[in-house]
Amino acid sequence: MDLNAISVFAQVVDCGSFTQAAENLNMTKSTVSRKVAELEQHLGVKLITRSTRSLVLTAEGEKFHQSSMQMLEILNQAELEVSANQDLVRGPLKVVLPVELGHQVLGSYIHQFMHQYPQVTMSLELSNREVDIIAEGIDLYAQIGELADSTLVSRHLTRSPRVLVASPDYLQQFGVINSHQDLTFPHQQVEVANKAARIPKWTIQDENGDSYPFELPNRLRVNTITACLKACIDGLGVAVLPEFICLEHFETGKLVRLLPNYKMPEVEVSLVYTDRQLMPKRKKVLIDYLLQSFQSRV
Incomplete structure (x- = not known):
């Protein structure tokens, strides 16, 4: 099997483009296409489905790409280990x-x-x-x-400390929050809906160590902390945010830290x-x- 063809295939997948791969490898586009075609012919399977706008790996292409990346990495590491520049x-x-x-x-x-x-x-x-x-x-x-x-x-x-926050304008409109019992309607939440962050449901803990779930209806759901922060500053609801991102807004008065005597995980x-x-x-x-x-x- 031609290791050069495997390297070319990996570059095409990483770039998502035959043209960009050719530029990175200092080859012509036709050479890159030929190398991939020769590799497909050798394996007897289609690795890439081509269209005018995109490249899509076939199921066999996905598996081969994973294996080829591991193989190329092992070869590269082996070269480093025996070369004078291994450090x-x-x-x-x-x-x-x-x-x-x-x-x-x-x-x-x-x-x-x-x-x-x-x-x-x-x-x-x-x-x-x-x-x-x-x-x-x-x-x-x-x-x-x-x-x-x-x-x-x-x-x-x-470990990232979390804080419960709201804007002064929001609290003026919907009422102050002095205890966990105040976290009820008409208060609403701005929530970060981030599938990549695997965080359990929020709870708050009072000075006696008793825990209470933090559950408010969602007024707005966003996918970044920055968007949640901005919405909270603009008075759209209560939010749970990383402490470090709120500190400057506590100082300027744009945000109020709620229930400071309670702990959050x-x-x-x-x-x-x-x-x-x-x-x-x-x-x-x-x-x-x-x-x-x-x-x-x-």
Whole structure:
């Protein structure tokens, strides 16, 4: 089997385009198409369904892509281990982070890492979508809340305190909230509906340790914390938000922290990745870098 053809196929899938793959590989588009066609002929199956606007992997193509990415990674790692530059941190990384976590927390650490290791390239996606780490060939993902797939490795990064908040205008219109008993109609909630964040239903705990569920009708459901924050500031309801994103708005008076004598659960934030026997050095260094960066903040 032609390893070069496999590498070309992987590049086409990553780019989602024969034209872009050809540019990245410094080949002609016809050469890239021929390599993929030869690979399909050798395997006896169709790997990619082509249209004028998009490329779609067949079921066989999906399976072969997963296997080929693992094989290419093992070959690359083997080359590094026997080369004179085996200590060099280099090569591509594919990272997916939740939007706000990437923008306001992890982004600066990623940038520092890239400065420190100039021979590493990275595809960084900020998204609140659900991801399939294995199928998509993702090197590292930041999970908010519980991990659903027990076959993946999870490393504790930090815990995110949550606060219950509303705007002064909202409280003036719908009434003050002095205890859990006030969290009833006509109060309404702005909720973050994020499938990727696996967070249990909210509860609040009073000074005696008694817990109460926080359940209000949804006035608005949004898919990002930033949208929830903006809606809450604009007086559309009560919200549960990460404490760090609200601090400046407490100072300016745009938000009021509700029930400060009650406790809310903290949310686990973890780094998640596949457990490979031959982990690329660049991936291990990135994981260690992020973990150490957060430890140094404490």
